[in-house]
Amino acid sequence: MNESLVIVGTQFGDEGKGKMTDFYAADADVIVRSQGGDNAGHTIVFDGDKYALHLIPSGIFRKGKINVLANGMVINPKTLIDELGLIKKAGIEDPSLWISDRAHVIMLYHIVMDGLSERIRSGKPIGTTKKGIGPTYRDKVDRIGIRMGDLLDKGRLNDKISMALNYHNRVLEAFGEEPFSASELTERFFAYGQTLKPYIKDTAKLLDERMKIGEKVLFEGAQGTMLCIEHGTYPYVTSSSPTAASVPLAAGVSPQSISSVLGITKAYSTRVGEGVFPTEFDDDVARKIREKGHEYGTTTKRPRRIGWLDTVILNHAKRINGLNYLAVTLLDVLSGLDEVRICTHYRHGGRTIDYVPSSIERFYACEPVYETWPGWDEDISSCTSYEDLPDNCKIYLNRIEQLTDLKIALFSVGADRKQTVVLKNIF
Ligand code: GDP
Ligand code: IMO
Numbered sequence: 001m002n003e004s005l006v007i008v009g010t011q012f013g014d015e016g017k018g019k020m021t022d023f024y025a026a027d028a029d030v031i032v033r034s035q036g037g038d039n040a041g042h043t044i045v046f047d048g049d050k051y052a053l054h055l056i057p058s059g060i061f062r063k064g065k066i067n068v069l070a071n072g073m074v075i076n077p078k079t080l081i082d083e084l085g086l087i088k089k090a091g092i093e094d095p096s097l098w099i100s101d102r103a104h105v106i107m108l109y110h111i112v113m114d115g116l117s118e119r120i121r122s123g124k125p126i127g128t129t130k131k132g133i134g135p136t137y138r139d140k141v142d143r144i145g146i147r148m149g150d151l152l153d154k155g156r157l158n159d160k161i162s163m164a165l166n167y168h169n170r171v172l173e174a175f176g177e178e179p180f181s182a183s184e185l186t187e188r189f190f191a192y193g194q195t196l197k198p199y200i201k202d203t204a205k206l207l208d209e210r211m212k213i214g215e216k217v218l219f220e221g222a223q224g225t226m227l228c229i230e231h232g233t234y235p236y237v238t239s240s241s242p243t244a245a246s247v248p249l250a251a252g253v254s255p256q257s258i259s260s261v262l263g264i265t266k267a268y269s270t271r272v273g274e275g276v277f278p279t280e281f282d283d284d285v286a287r288k289i290r291e292k293g294h295e296y297g298t299t300t301k302r303p304r305r306i307g308w309l310d311t312v313i314l315n316h317a318k319r320i321n322g323l324n325y326l327a328v329t330l331l332d333v334l335s336g337l338d339e340v341r342i343c344t345h346y347r348h349g350g351r352t353i354d355y356v357p358s359s360i361e362r363f364y365a366c367e368p369v370y371e372t373w374p375g376w377d378e379d380i381s382s383c384t385s386y387e388d389l390p391d392n393c394k395i396y397l398n399r400i401e402q403l404t405d406l407k408i409a410l411f412s413v414g415a416d417r418k419q420t421v422v423l424k425n426i427f
C-alpha cells in the first residue's frame, strides 16, 4: 500500500505550503504539484539561503526525489526554464523532473488577455497576478489550448497556435492590442519545447507505476481553498481548484490513492488581490504583523492584506478538503501583541451563522464575531517543542484545535526548515 499526503492551503494562499512541502519532502519519494501556475510563489529557507519557486515543486532541494508538474497545471515555459537555471545555481544540476505532456502552456497572448480581462470588469478587477492563468484555463475548457506535448512537434504546434489566434487576434485587435504572429510564436515555443523535452512525459502513467511499487507521494497545493474556482469567494478566485478533491483529477491518480490531507493555516490570515476578507483590519497591529511576517507577495510583491484567524473559513476548508490535520505556520509573528483574536462566527442580517455564504454579496455583509485571547511577549522562534511555548500561546493553539475539531500535527516558528515543531507523525 502506498502512502500519500496532500498539502493544501486552507485560507487565501501563502499559508507556508512551500515550507511544509520542503519539510515533508525529506520523507517522500515523489513530490507533485497538480494545479495552478506561476501565480504561486512558494518560499523555502534552509542553510541561510532563501528560494522562491513558482512552478517547480518545493521538494526539489531534497536530493534524489522525483518532482512532478502534473496535468492540471498551466505552465509558462520561459518561467520554468528560468527556474531550472535558479535551482542549478543552487547545486541541483540534474533534477529528476517530470512535466506532464497534458499540462497546458501559458502563451504570450494569455498574458495580454489577463490584462484585458481585468480591464473589462468595469472597475472591479480581480487583482490577478497577471501571469495569464485565467485565460489559459479558459482556452483549455474551450478546447483551443496548447499542451506541453504540442511543443515537441513543430507542425502540430503551428496548426494549434494558428487556430487559437483565429479567435484571439480578433479579440486583441478589437481592444486595440497588437495581434500575434503564428510563425513567430511557433518558433519561440518550439525552442522552449526543445529545452524542456527531456522532462516532458506522461506523468500520470509514471506516477501510477511509482505508487504501485509503494513509493511515498507528497502533493503540494498551490493557492488556497478560498481561492478555489468552485468553493472560494467567486469571482475573486483563481481559475483552478486548489483543493484535495482536485488532486486525483489534476495529477491523474486514483481518488483512493490519497491517504491523508494536511491543511496549512497561518496563525492569522492574509489575502493578496481583491475580494471579501471578513477579518481584515488595517491599523498599527496589522502593520506590525505585515512587517514581522514579511507579508509582501512572493510573486507580485504586493503588500498582503492582514486579518485575524477565521475558523469559519478553516471549517469550510476542513469540509471541502476532508482535512485530517492542521499545520499552523507563522506562529512566531504573533509574539508581542497584547491580545489575539479568533473569528468563530459571522453576524449576518441579525442572525449568527457559522458557514461561508455562497453569495459574495452576502459574504461582504457578514460581520466577524470574535473571541479575544491574551497575547504573549516571548520570542518563540527558537522553540523546539510544545512545552517551550508560553502558556498563552498554548491556549491559542488549543483553542484552534477545539474550534476546528482537528489536531495540529505541527507548527512553525520561523521561515527556516529547522523552525518546525512536529507534534504528531503523519507521513
Ligand atoms: P506559500 O505560497 O503557501 O508557499 O507561502 P509563501 O512562501 O508565499 O509565504 C509564506 C511566507 O512565510 C514566506 O515568506 C515564508 O518564508 C514565510 N514563513 C513560512 N513559515 C513561517 C513561520 O513559521 N514564521 C515566519 N516568520 N515565516 C514563515
Ligand atoms: P500561492 O501558491 C496568494 C490570487 C491573486 C488574485 C487571484 C486570482 O503562493 O499560495 P490569478 O493570477 O490566479 O488569476 O489571480 O488569486 N492568487 C494568489 N494569492 N497566493 C497565491 O499562490 C496566489 N495565486 C493566485 O492575487 O487575487
Ligand code: MG
Pocket: 013, 014, 015, 040, 041, 042, 043, 298
Ligand atoms: Mg505564496
